[in-house]
Amino acid sequence: MPLETLETRLEKIFYLTPSVRTFRLRFVGGKGFPFQAGQFSMVHIQGEDKVHKKPYSINSSPFEEGYIDLCIKFIEGGFATNWFWNLQEGAIIPAAGPYGNFLLKEPIDYDPIFIATGTGLAPLRSMLRQGYHSGQFTNARQVTLIFGVRYDDELFYADEFREMEKQHPNFRFIPTISRPKAWSGEVGYVQDKLKKYVSDPQGKQIYVCGLTPMINAVEQTALEMGFDKKQIHYEKYG
Numbered sequence: 001m002p003l004e005t006l007e008t009r010l011e012k013i014f015y016l017t018p019s020v021r022t023f024r025l026r027f028v029g030g031k032g033f034p035f036q037a038g039q040f041s042m043v044h045i046q047g048e049d050k051v052h053k054k055p056y057s058i059n060s061s062p063f064e065e066g067y068i069d070l071c072i073k074f075i076e077g078g079f080a081t082n083w084f085w086n087l088q089e090g091a092i093i094p095a096a097g098p099y100g101n102f103l104l105k106e107p108i109d110y111d112p113i114f115i116a117t118g119t120g121l122a123p124l125r126s127m128l129r130q131g132y133h134s135g136q137f138t139n140a141r142q143v144t145l146i147f148g149v150r151y152d153d154e155l156f157y158a159d160e161f162r163e164m165e166k167q168h169p170n171f172r173f174i175p176t177i178s179r180p181k182a183w184s185g186e187v188g189y190v191q192d193k194l195k196k197y198v199s200d201p202q203g204k205q206i207y208v209c210g211l212t213p214m215i216n217a218v219e220q221t222a223l224e225m226g227f228d229k230k231q232i233h234y235e236k237y238g
């Protein structure tokens with residue numbers, strides 16, 4: 001199926017942390033492109049002499065129709081993120097999609113373990129919300145989200161995942177902070193929490209998203225724990 005490039009209108013900006021914002025892009029004309037949880041969109045940014053295409057994971061879930069949310073971290077000196085930070089609500093933004101094969105393995109006859117740092121959370125949030133909305137996760141014995149950030153004020157969507165824990169007894173949320181200031185929860189890297197909270201690789205699949213060094217560290221730890229490469233699925237941001 002050919003990929004569609006559609007016009008979207010920036011409907012709302014959600015200010016999550018000092019450096020992370022979610023941008024809600026509503027499809028002009030109502031109907032968006034179909035996508036599966038875990039996929040990404042290519043945002044078209046008009047530069048001085050050419051259009052720059054930048055990939056961003058879709059942070060909303062397929063059951064939410066008519067718009068996509070993109071959860072973006074500001075990069076000092078970054079071309080696309082500076083462009084996003086200067087946008088006003090109402091701006092028209094062309095976006096293409098869906099792209100990518102970072103998808104949940106079906107059927108869900110296993111316990112999924114989601115691992116992210118920073119905005120690597122975006123496709124995993126889409127999968128988690130879709131999985132519970134559709135009822136696919138209801139029969140898993142356990143669904144785990146390990147989410148790492150550096151500082152206390154960089155933690156986002158934590159209230160939403162704490163609420164998910166209350167709604168779904170088989171879900172556990174493990175936020176961890178590597179350089180805490182005033183934090184009484186888990187401290188350290190996501191790969192160490194995988195080792196701490198997961199004992200047996202049997203019947204489990206790992207979905208991990210973020211920057212390459214973290215993904216490599218998670219993969220190495222998982223392999224040492226006895227996971228097979230086939231049980232580890234990832235999306236690298238760079």
Ligand SMILES: Cc1cc2nc3c(=O)[nH]c(=O)nc-3n(C[C@H](O)[C@H](O)[C@H](O)COP(=O)(O)OP(=O)(O)OC[C@H]3O[C@@H](n4cnc5c(N)ncnc54)[C@H](O)[C@@H]3O)c2cc1C
Pocket residue numbers: 040054055056057058070071072073074075077078079080081082119120122211235236237238
């Ligand atoms: C499949 C895919 C999905 C993605 N989804 C998301 C997403 O949902 N949210 C999101 O925030 N980003 C996501 N990214 C990264 C995104 O596409 C851009 O690379 C990022 O926003 C930086 O773009 P920029 O133009 O602002 O920076 P650039 O002008 O491209 O880069 C400026 C400098 O910053 C460095 N840099 C780039 N990214 C980072 C980083 N994260 N941390 C530290 N240094 C960095 C670059 O190496 C470069 O030196 C995704 C990438 C891929 C491949």
